[in-house]
Amino acid sequence: MINSKKSAKIWVICEQRGDSIADVSLELLSKAAALDGKNGVAAVILGHGASKYTRILAAAGADIIYVFDHFELACKDDCLYARLIASLISKHNPQIVLMGATIHGRSVAPQVAAIIGAGLTADCTGLELEGNDSLVQTRPAYGGSLLAEVITKNSKLQMATVRPGAMPRPTFNYSREFVVYEEEYQRIDNRTPVIYGGSALKQGASFMGAGVIIAGGAGMDAKGFSFLKQLSERLGCAVGASRAAVNAGLAPYSMQIGQTGTIVRPKLYVAIAISGAVQHIAGMRASEYTIAINKDRNAPIFNYADIGIVADYRDVLAQIESEIEHFQRVCK
Amino acid sequence: MRIVVFIKQVPESEDVKIDRLTNTMKREGIRMVMNPSDSTALAAAVQLKKEHGGKVIAVTMGTKKAVEVLNQAAICGADELYMVSDPLYAGSDTYATALVLSETVKYLGGLDIALCGRRAIDGETGQVGPELSVFLDIPCVTNVLELQLKSDGRVRYKRLLEDEILDAELSTPALFAVCEGIVRDYVPSISDLRRARDIKIINITDNELKLGGERTGLAGSLTTVRRTFQQTSPDRKCVFVDAKEGAKIIIAKATEAIL
Numbered sequence: 001m002i003n004s005k006k007s008a009k010i011w012v013i014c015e016q017r018g019d020s021i022a023d024v025s026l027e028l029l030s031k032a033a034a035l036d037g038k039n040g041v042a043a044v045i046l047g048h049g050a051s052k053y054t055r056i057l058a059a060a061g062a063d064i065i066y067v068f069d070h071f072e073l074a075c076k077d078d079c080l081y082a083r084l085i086a087s088l089i090s091k092h093n094p095q096i097v098l099m100g101a102t103i104h105g106r107s108v109a110p111q112v113a114a115i116i117g118a119g120l121t122a123d124c125t126g127l128e129l130e131g132n133d134s135l136v137q138t139r140p141a142y143g144g145s146l147l148a149e150v151i152t153k154n155s156k157l158q159m160a161t162v163r164p165g166a167m168p169r170p171t172f173n174y175s176r177e178f179v180v181y182e183e184e185y186q187r188i189d190n191r192t193p194v195i196y197g198g199s200a201l202k203q204g205a206s207f208m209g210a211g212v213i214i215a216g217g218a219g220m221d222a223k224g225f226s227f228l229k230q231l232s233e234r235l236g237c238a239v240g241a242s243r244a245a246v247n248a249g250l251a252p253y254s255m256q257i258g259q260t261g262t263i264v265r266p267k268l269y270v271a272i273a274i275s276g277a278v279q280h281i282a283g284m285r286a287s288e289y290t291i292a293i294n295k296d297r298n299a300p301i302f303n304y305a306d307i308g309i310v311a312d313y314r315d316v317l318a319q320i321e322s323e324i325e326h327f328q329r330v331c332k
Numbered sequence: 333m334r335i336v337v338f339i340k341q342v343p344e345s346e347d348v349k350i351d352r353l354t355n356t357m358k359r360e361g362i363r364m365v366m367n368p369s370d371s372t373a374l375a376a377a378v379q380l381k382k383e384h385g386g387k388v389i390a391v392t393m394g395t396k397k398a399v400e401v402l403n404q405a406a407i408c409g410a411d412e413l414y415m416v417s418d419p420l421y422a423g424s425d426t427y428a429t430a431l432v433l434s435e436t437v438k439y440l441g442g443l444d445i446a447l448c449g450r451r452a453i454d455g456e457t458g459q460v461g462p463e464l465s466v467f468l469d470i471p472c473v474t475n476v477l478e479l480q481l482k483s484d485g486r487v488r489y490k491r492l493l494e495d496e497i498l499d500a501e502l503s504t505p506a507l508f509a510v511c512e513g514i515v516r517d518y519v520p521s522i523s524d525l526r527r528a529r530d531i532k533i534i535n536i537t538d539n540e541l542k543l544g545g546e547r548t549g550l551a552g553s554l555t556t557v558r559r560t561f562q563q564t565s566p567d568r569k570c571v572f573v574d575a576k577e578g579a580k581i582i583i584a585k586a587t588e589a590i591l
Binding site for chain 2: 104106111113136193194208270
């Protein structure tokens with residue numbers, strides 16, 4: 001049935017990440033299938049060796065898969081990707097194009113939208129179809145204190161980037177039928193950047209997929225932060241920092257959580273010696289469970305916490321230390 | 333070398349009040365500032381100028397009140413100031429905004445390096461930079477942590493991704509959207525203040541850009557905010573415990589979340 005179709009109504013531009021597909025791409029394929037599976041869902045995947053991901057893309061919900069597989073696509077050049085995706089879209093005219101709101105996605109999607117002249121909504125946390133064709137896109141605004149419902153107008157194509165983790169976990173069905181179209185890649189020009197290399201963020205310093213984030217504020221000292229680093233290695237969690245802590249040189253910018261840093265939503269967020277300025281709250285309020293430690297009982301962070309500990313952070317860290325040791329003794 | 337910096341005036345705090353009648357933010361009583369990452373972009377532009385010469389051209393689009401950020405830009409080292417404002421442009425979404433800004437650049441005679449912040453703290457879309465780069469037909473790099481102009485005119489940069497920091501190089505003209513705080517905000521001197529006084533803000537309206545009302549403003553926008561509503565976040569009732577009990581909960585919850 002689907003196989004007879006040459007096109008699909010909803011497209012998901014998927015992202016290769018390391019040796020796999022970004023979770024958000026799979027979440028979006030499942031979401032697209034749930035929104036309107038009848039009219040088909042297409043996945044677009046670009047990269048070097050991208051062909052090997054067709055099965056998982058189909059299992060998550062794709063009926064049609066467009067593949068650009070070429071070694072020149074290995075460096076994930078946003079501008080080049082955008083132009084290839086835009087030309088493919090122009091050929092097939094889907095109604096809706098979704099992409100993960102990753103750093104790559106939030107650079108590629110607006111370029112595609114500008115090339116095509118499509119309406120684009122950034123960093124959505126909700127998507128619904130209204131009257132079959134109109135995509136209602138919900139996104140947080142003003143630091144998450146508001147939600148805005150956005151719709152596309154004056155544009156046949158509706159585009160959105162969607163926040164990782166905002167949609168339900170994907171469901172996989174490996175017996176679904178699918179069609180693969182190998183797209184021909186041709187170099188467009190020589191504007192591609194030269195990549196000298198990448199330095200991976202240290203373990204515990206990347207928020208990607210982090211279930212637990214322990215963040216420190218300017219109320220801590222360097223010793224406290226190095227304890228957090230050790231803790232992250234032992235617990236397998238990530239370490240974050242408030243802007244004040246970054247400004248004080250206690251942590252690099254890449255670890256900053258908040259309005260002018262990264263917005264996170266882990267299962268557990270532990271805020272240590274962070275008072276909870278609105279700018280910080282904007283970056284962590286969507287966390288599933290929050291534990292706050294602060295000397296000041298009236299610190300605003302406690303308004304956003306499930307558990308509050310009014311204490312000197314050193315005392316709590318010492319307790320954590322002995323708790324871990326106790327735990328390890330018991331396990332032995 | 334022409335370095336064009338795009339700056340936006342934004343409300344300082346996102347602790348906003350909503351006007352129930354218009355579904356928009358109440359602006360009165362909220363202090364307006366230069367968007368933090370735009371401020372970094374400006375500082376980066378001024379640093380490039382100091383090292384390699386050239387002109388820093390600051391452009392803002394908005395209501396007349398936004399001249400404040402242009403005055404600030406002059407004090408921080410900008411050489412030319414352009415205020416893009418026209419009733420036709422009111423209500424522009426990112427697409428229409430990028431279109432107006434790209435026409436502004438063409439009207440001003442082009443650029444070698446475009447700099448902007450990675451996103452504005454009010455709209456938080458981060459889309460205008462990449463869209464603008466398409467309209468200008470130049471490549472763009474987002475989330476830039478560091479940039480250096482080389483003697484051959486190419487730019488060496490570092491880009492922060494979710495799991496790594498990329499070290500790369502690109503030819504100019506190109507657009508760079510920078511992260512906050514990667515260059516220290518410029519601290520002006522008395523002579524900077526004097527110099528800034530002599531720089532006139534030049535107004536740009538649709539008389540100059542001739543885009544018309546159909547492609548700009550509300551009419552030219554491709555998205556529209558249908559309604560806004562307060563986030564109904566689950567009410568958190570904070571339960572207070574002592575340090576020992578708290579440490580136990582942290583370990584238990586962390587173990588549960590990681591497993």
